[in-house]
Amino acid sequence: MSENLEQIFVSQLMEHQNILHKICRLYTNNEVEHEDLFQEITIQLWKAFPNFRGEAKFSTWAYRVALNTAITLFRKKSKSVTTHSIEDKKFFLKSEDYDATEEEQLKLMYQAVQQLNDIDKALVFLYLEDKDYAEISETLGISEVNARVKMNRIKSKLKKILNP
């Protein structure tokens, strides 16, 4: 029975592992941490799997457990080393100014998202994954209106980075 459950779980996870990798990318700064977080999320998902009744989609449930692990349960072993400081970014903006190509803009956006706090990152992640505000608010435990207000604030914050 338990082996059967393992099989079901692993095949579901195989199908959805991209979600987990995306979260790991967002919340860690290097490959070792990425692996550690992926490992911890997998353990937490497996531990919670017997209580997953299939009321929600596997992916919806996995988003929750994975974000909870990344935000609350995971403890980084080392102090995080960010590859680009805010100062670097400002310098980059000044030198490239308005001629930034799409690729450069993307690079800036990824860097900016990486600098957001844990909760804002979760909001952005769910938004990028095309989740509606009902699901975002349920996942984070805040009201739908407030999720929307917060998201708009983040959007304008990120916009300013591209258009200082």
Place this chain on the structure above:
Amino acid sequence: MEDGLELLKKDWKKKTSDLPSYSEVDLYKMIHKRSTSIVKWIVCVSVLELLFWISMSVYMKNSDFSNAYQALDKFYFMTVAEVISYGVIVTFIYLFYKNYRKINTSSSVKELIQQIITTRKTVQNYVKIVIVLTTITAFVTFGLLMQVDENMITLLQQAENNGDATLFYFILFISVTIYIGLMILLIWGFYRIIYGIFLKRLYKNYEELKNIEA
């Protein structure tokens, strides 16, 4: 200029090819590894704490010092204190276990943080009660000591003869207070370390979520 986040969204969906990919065998191995989550650490620390304080109170109850004065304890203060402290231990073990079981990773981010904080607070409340009980016991024992300990009585009589009784009581009171103060400072230091290691990020994120709702 295009909205930054919309630009990112387009790219986000395309960007799956450069993500790592684990095989089924890797995933099987992973589910059998041990968790290193902060909940596990918090539970370990909490259980050690409970054990420490329980053994401390058992040790205090069985010490020669305690036994010597128990006989003189006319108001059964020691017996009452003992019953209360065991009652407190049982109640808190039950509450801790109950709150720990409530921790559920399928909850919302806010609920999960609240569940962990509640579990942690159970232990902190236990420690607070132990400190209050210990302080009361220390002062009462001290009062008993003043009445029965021969050395103390001699010292007190000497002080009375010299007309320094008030000063004597004052110095003794200050000494006991400093002693208890140092103990509390030590415990407080321990909690700052625990807080720094495990709970700083948790509280920061909790504040952030509360600010969104404010």
